[in-house]
Amino acid sequence: xxxATRTQHAQHPQHPPSLLGSLWRSTVGKxxxxxxxxxxxxxxxxxHMIGNLKIFFGPGEFDHYAHWLRTIGGPVLHYEWFLWxxxxxxxxxxxxxxVAAYQLSRRDLAARPVKYARPRARTSYATRTMRWGGVIxxxxxxxxILDLTTLTVNPNAQHGHPYANVVASFDRWYVAAFYIAAxxxxxxxxxxxxxxxxxxxxxxxxxxxxxxxxxxxxxAALLTVGFVSVPVAVLTGxxx
Amino acid sequence: xxxxxxVWRQRDAAAAGAMTTYEVDGVSADMSFLEMLDHLNERLIxxxxxxxxxxxxxxxxxxxxxxxxxxxxxxxxxxxxACQLHMRHFRxxxxxxxxxxxxxxxxxxxxxxVDRSAFDxxxxxxxxxxxxxxxxxxxxxTPVPKAAADLAFDHAACIGCxxxxxACPNGSAxxxxxxxxxxxxxxxxxxxxxxxxxxxxxxxxDAQGFGGCTNTGECATACPKGIPxxxxxxxxxxxxxxxxxxxxxxx
Numbered sequence: 287x288x289x290a291t292r293t294q295h296a297q298h299p300q301h302p303p304s305l306l307g308s309l310w311r312s313t314v315g316k317x318x319x320x321x322x323x324x325x326x327x328x329x330x331x332x333x334h335m336i337g338n339l340k341i342f343f344g345p346g347e348f349d350h351y352a353h354w355l356r357t358i359g360g361p362v363l364h365y366e367w368f369l370w371x372x373x374x375x376x377x378x379x380x381x382x383x384x385v386a387a388y389q390l391s392r393r394d395l396a397a398r399p400v401k402y403a404r405p406r407a408r409t410s411y412a413t414r415t416m417r418w419g420g421v422i423x424x425x426x427x428x429x430x431i432l433d434l435t436t437l438t439v440n441p442n443a444q445h446g447h448p449y450a451n452v453v454a455s456f457d458r459w460y461v462a463a464f465y466i467a468a469x470x471x472x473x474x475x476x477x478x479x480x481x482x483x484x485x486x487x488x489x490x491x492x493x494x495x496x497x498x499x500x501x502x503x504x505x506a507a508l509l510t511v512g513f514v515s516v517p518v519a520v521l522t523g524x525x526x
Numbered sequence: 527x528x529x530x531x532x533v534w535r536q537r538d539a540a541a542a543g544a545m546t547t548y549e550v551d552g553v554s555a556d557m558s559f560l561e562m563l564d565h566l567n568e569r570l571i572x573x574x575x576x577x578x579x580x581x582x583x584x585x586x587x588x589x590x591x592x593x594x595x596x597x598x599x600x601x602x603x604x605x606x607x608a609c610q611l612h613m614r615h616f617r618x619x620x621x622x623x624x625x626x627x628x629x630x631x632x633x634x635x636x637x638x639x640v641d642r643s644a645f646d647x648x649x650x651x652x653x654x655x656x657x658x659x660x661x662x663x664x665x666x667x668t669p670v671p672k673a674a675a676d677l678a679f680d681h682a683a684c685i686g687c688x689x690x691x692x693a694c695p696n697g698s699a700x701x702x703x704x705x706x707x708x709x710x711x712x713x714x715x716x717x718x719x720x721x722x723x724x725x726x727x728x729x730x731x732d733a734q735g736f737g738g739c740t741n742t743g744e745c746a747t748a749c750p751k752g753i754p755x756x757x758x759x760x761x762x763x764x765x766x767x768x769x770x771x772x773x774x775x776x777x
Binding site: 305308309312313314315316317318390393394395396397398399400401402403404405406408409413416478481482484485486487488489490491492495 | 599698740762763767
């Protein structure tokens with residue numbers, strides 16, 4: 287006697303969605319998009335921070351480095367082409383990261399509409415500040431580009447003189463203070479974000495957990511100290 | 527011992543609820559938290575009031591039926607279920623807040639009772655292995671490596687109580703779903719449905735209105751069965767692997 291024992295599976299569309307489409311549709315996949323875009327931005331920041339340290343070797347070396355950035359990939363790539371490719375990649379990363387974060391946050395808040403009478407925050411400060419820290423970093427990036435790339439909000443700046451423009455910008459104490467605050471937010475964001483990305487991409491394991499946490503802390507500390515050293519040097523007159 | 531209890535009272539799913547204060551006297555330090563609630567309910571019944579509704583069954587910490595949030599912590603201050611939490615872990619005269627699990631996917635049915643059938647739907651979508659059930663298979667027909675058996679057993683310890691969802695600031699069911707996926711995907715018996723299991727269970731989990739994982743770790747801290755946070759890492763890896771590989775043997 288044949289019994290009807292066939293398991294009822296959920297109905298699926300005839301044409302399965304694309305790889306990226308199905309990733310974007312699920313909470314796990316969207317987190318993976320955030321992890322990959324976060325790591326792209328992190329890799330850029332490591333290179334950016336190392337480049338910034340050239341300011342300690344004088345205007346000649348710093349301005350030469352800034353000019354070289356525009357010639358990367360030559361003679362195959364035309365002047366500034368590499369920079370523009372990089373900018374497109376970074377803007378795409380920022381937008382995907384931000385949109386995914388916004389959509390997931392909306393969902394997360396809706397999933398826990400009622401708070402407990404006695405809330406307990408046991409997670410780390412870095413974990414709890416990811417959302418607003420991210421918003422602050424987004425606003426910082428906008429201001430940072432207006433300040434040192436387009437020079438729109440840097441009245442004493444001139445195109446083609448990056449060393450002098452950095453000094454002119456950080457000579458205003460409130461600009462340096464905002465920059466330092468943003469870099470502390472960046473450190474916190476990376477402290478949770480790097481380990482979280484390892485977990486989200488499934489690279490983490492009980493054996494590697496400590497190593498990933500240590501790497502996240504080291505990256506956060508190195509980037510924060512490296513970036514903060516520039517405005518501190520300008521304020522203290524080491525770079526002038 | 528004497529306690530001031532602030533308990534969530536809600537007549538039914540549609541009614542508005544509120545924290546209600548009760549003074550509970552004559553509590554023994556050896557009482558479990560649920561026995562303390564029984565003690566309060568006896569008094570409420572004798573005085574003609576409606577007793578506080580709460581879920582419970584085995585009272586041995588192995589069934590997953592009970593679960594309340596005590597002072598903002600799922601199952602209270604000890605790493606165990608509410609039925610195995612004893613009043614000696616509280617100080618005489620304490621004020622204790624007792625609330626139901628809070629999650630959009632777990633609507634309150636009454637007082638401290640929530641509807642956890644969203645978990646059942648997640649299980650039904652992939653938390654099984656397809657085997658003929660007519661006759662018991664020979665136990666050694668499918669060799670299972672010791673390490674895989676241990677991993678599967680550690681994650682099979684999940685009792686589905688929902689403390690992970692209650693503790694998560696996002697009301698996420700990732701630890702629960704991960705425990706099932708790690709358990710079944712570790713075993714050769716689970717291999718034929720390895721890809722479809724994780725894809726379907728995550729789909730269903732999202733459809734039930736649970737939030738996403740932000741790796742806060744609150745779930746693993748609250749879990750009375752010690753399901754580790756690494757389970758979520760493995761779920762993520764299985765999910766990405768299955769997404770790239772395709773749905774495998776799914777019909």
